[in-house]
Amino acid sequence: MCLESTTQSQEETRSRRAVQRAVGVQLQARSDIDVRHEIERRRDFLCRVMQESGQTTLVLGISGGVDSTVAGRLAQLAVEQRREQGEQATFVAMRLPYGVQQDADDANAALAFIQPDEVLDVNIQDASDALLEALENGGLTFKDAHQRDFVLGNIKARQRMVAQYAVAGARGGLVIGTDQAAEALMGFFTKYGDGACDVAPLTGLSKRQVRLLGQQLGAPAALVNKAPTADLESLAPQKLDEVALGVSYEEIDDFLENREVSEQAYETILTTYRRTAHKRRLPIAPD
Template sequence: MQRAIGVQLQASPEVDPRQELERRRDFLCDAMHESRQTTLVLGISGGVDSTVAGRLAQLAVEKRREQGEQAAFVAMRLPYGVQQDADDADRALAFIQPDEVLDVNIQGASDALLEALESGGLTFTDAHQRDFVLGNIKARQRMVAQYAVAGTRSGLVIGTDQAAEALMGFFTKYGDGACDVAPLTGLSKRQVRLLGQQLGAPAALVDKAPTADLESLAPQKLDEVALGVTYEEIDAFLEAREVSASAFDTIVTTYRRTEHKRRLPITPD
């Protein structure tokens, strides 16, 4: 079962960072060529995934321009109010060196939607459920903003989903899970970090403890706390290495429970 899941998620026990960077940069170039789009769009959070994907995007558009094609990368800052780790997002942008940066605060739109839902009659069991729903609204508002830019600039929206998040279903359906191109597909968290190191990204970003930071009542909540298993154990599972029985059970149970997130909408037979 472990091997079968790894194959389904396109995971590999080992990767050559230099080769993977070239392959994934060229994947973005090919996607632009085949779709006849001229812009790549990505939200930059300050984590390793968006840092690596952002730098790949910038390298891809630079290669397209060297080939005589029109191409640009638009990086987006998408905070909800004041971002607690805003300095990390600034470091990521300084490293990526995108062609353009747009700063869009999603708090007003997110809060307004939640208030409209409550005015329309939606009720919550408690404050934590309300906060969880708001967290998913934030993720989806960020994607609304990115697609607005892509629609204006003839662009493709980049997703940062990698194999570790795909395995655990650790993304918002039609939020950060929605995109046109996903250049990090198949990589474990460890392998994303290796690509970041190969690119020369700041160590503080490469080694940063991941957080989705969607819950207002639990700001900067670590992914590993939410998941109930460490990224080291998730990576070991993906890379066909031995994991503890408890980690195996948690991972497989979560994988099965979140299967709907990895599928297209259900349709009649």
């Protein structure tokens, strides 16, 4: 009986690891990376996309988190390399607060580190609130204040992307996304909001790997190690991602890197991955 139980446990472990490997491959995740190489590869990727598209500007919203800090610095390095090659290239960083941003100092610290060519500051509160008001005037109702706040949070995320694409359209630019493998795994982004972009230079990286790139690039430790928050809910300001997800980034990264995770974390992650599959796909079409 003991041997049979052990064998069954080993089989379950192998099966779980096989699922983790398959999901990791789908999201282009890797257990180990060469940090210097990844910085150069992803910078060169941005240069190549600019060259192939004929666009001369990169646009990115800077929140003060590690993802936008790393992506922003890669963007600035890319446009500087293009200019060294004799090409026109500009990076426009955008501050996109909703009203007063509680962690605005972090966003300013990120900009000081990134040193973008240009900074545009666009407050999205009026536009977001006006759209919600128009929806309610048009007859939309909510079951409670929390549902209304959740919908407003997604409006904020999409309004930020509207602003970035307006700048890209005016400047002949490409919009950069900050999605990495951990957020992609959990579907932790707003569809057609922060999940919408032209180029996604952090694709395939776990959260800890993004932090490693940030450290190598010389980003401030406070930003590299900052606890992530989407900060979209007005009723729960600065709500930690890990609280919303029900699992830690450490466990999410271990899953992606095919390391051992608890059964509870495995089930939470896999259930969420399957439930959010629609976010990672193109619009569903008839067979």
